[in-house]
Amino acid sequence: MTDPVNTSMKTMIIVGAGAALGLLFNALAPGGIPLRSMILPTDTPPPPGIAVSDDYLSTEQVRAVSELLTSGIDPDEFEVRFVIMDVREPYEFEGGHIPGAINQPLTQFKSGRPKRLDSIPDDAIIFVYCSDPECGSSLIVAEQLRLYGYKAENVRVFVGGLPAWEQAGLNLAYGIDPELDYDDGIEAFNDDSMDDSAMPGGDTLIEGEEQ
Amino acid sequence: MNPKCPPSLSESHSVGPLAILGLLCRLGLAAIFLYAGVPKVLNAQVFLMETRAYQMLPNSILPSFVVILAMIEVLAGALLLLGVWIRPSANVILGMLIMFVVAISVAMLRGLDIECGCFSGGGQKIGFQLLVRDAIMIAMLIPIYLDRRHLLALWAK
Structure with missing residues (x-):
């Protein structure tokens, strides 16, 4: 048959x-994507517990920039603009983040180029991080930033993320990012994420509420 | 059934429940794959992000993989809808569904908390219910494979 x-x-x-x-x-x-990976120094982030390679930022490098950003010096006075970008959801950011970081959630990239990027110059050096070496959001955002015109070598991923920062005994800052634009495609995703207590970093918030 | 009539002949002249079921499953799967595939083709960037979250393929081949996968979803869906090359299209859909089941299972076993990436803008997290959904779609292929009548098909074989 x-x-x-x-x-x-x-x-x-x-x-x-x-x-x-x-x-x-x-x-x-017009919406085509580049097929050659222009993206990451190596293909996958190192597994947790393994030393982060030179291709990725060390905690020490991030700490230096964090101190710079929280020093109170006007960022315009530096020749180069530094940005530490926390790409987790606002409620995760609120429950603890690297001092000096801005909150630019991954979800905002889903609806296109976030408006926030307008305030970040093209030649800025951007350190991107998320909740842990497996969260992947920082790698995705780094790629997005490069697509939106930031120089590949200037967009660096802090793969260790928040756990590496905390392991090093460094302090966290708390509270939301006042400059985060909630109207720019966050709320639609936010409800989903709030329901999911298994979300990495979600427990930070719960602890905060209990205390 | 008339005993004088060979079974194959009588089969080809009647529209049995299997033929109807085959048609419904075919159109249903076609609709699902077109609905899932078209937004992925039109907005490959989002699909790329969602697929990357699975952390299963190296970045070097991932972009090519997603643009190809999205178009195969659309093509197989369109062929099923039109009733062209039904069995081969069903094979392609079966292959994709098996791949999705494997990808979702592996991601769940690795404890990844990610979005499915099944339908655009779904915002649906991977989980057991998605495996059930894929199993239902695989089951929908069975009547398509069994049905020989191919109602409303342009060019079934």
């Missing part, structure tokens, strides 16, 4: 045609 050889050949033709069409469409469509 049905010739199995014929069927499997057609199956492969569909896959092949889909692949060709997909690549072609991506090349021609």
Whole structure:
């Protein structure tokens, strides 16, 4: 009835045609993505507990910039603008973050270029972090920032994230980021994340509430 | 059934429940895959982010993988809808569903708390219910494979 050889050949033709069409469409469509990875120094973040490689920021490097940002010196006085970017959700940020960091949640990138980026010059050096070496959001945001025109070598990921910072015995800052634009695509995602107590970093908030 | 009539012949002249079920499952899966695939094709950037969160493929091949996967979803959905190459299209969909089950299971076992990336803007976290949903879709393929009548199909074989 049905010739199995014929069927499997057609199956492969569909896959092949889909692949060709997909690549072609991506090349021609305005929303196409670059296929060559221009993204990360290495493919995957190191697993937790393993020393962070030189390609990623060390806690010490982040600490130096954090101190700079919290020193009270006007950032415009420096030749280069430094930014520490916490890409977790606002409620996670509120429950503890690296001092001097701004809150630029990953979710805002889903609806396009966040307006907040307007205030960050193209040649800024941006340190991106999230809740832990496995959270991945910092890597995604780093890639997004590069797509939006920030220099690849200036966008650095602090893979160790908040746990590495805390392990080093460094202090956290608390409270929300007053300059975060809640109207810029956060709330739609926020409700979901609030429900999920398993969210990494979510327990920080719960502890804060209990105390 | 008329005993004088060979079964295959009688089968081809009647529209049985299997034929109806096959048609419904075919159109249902076609709709699901088109609904899922079209936004991924149009906004590959978002799909790339969602797929990257699974941490299963190296960054070097991930962008190519997502643009190809999204288009295959659309193509297989469109072929099923039109009733062109039904069995091969069902094979492709089966392959994708198995891949999704594996990806979601692995991510769950690794304790990743990520979004499914199944439908655009779903904001749905991966979990057991998604495996159930994929299992239902795999079950929907069975009538498509069994049905030989191929109602409302342009070019079934």
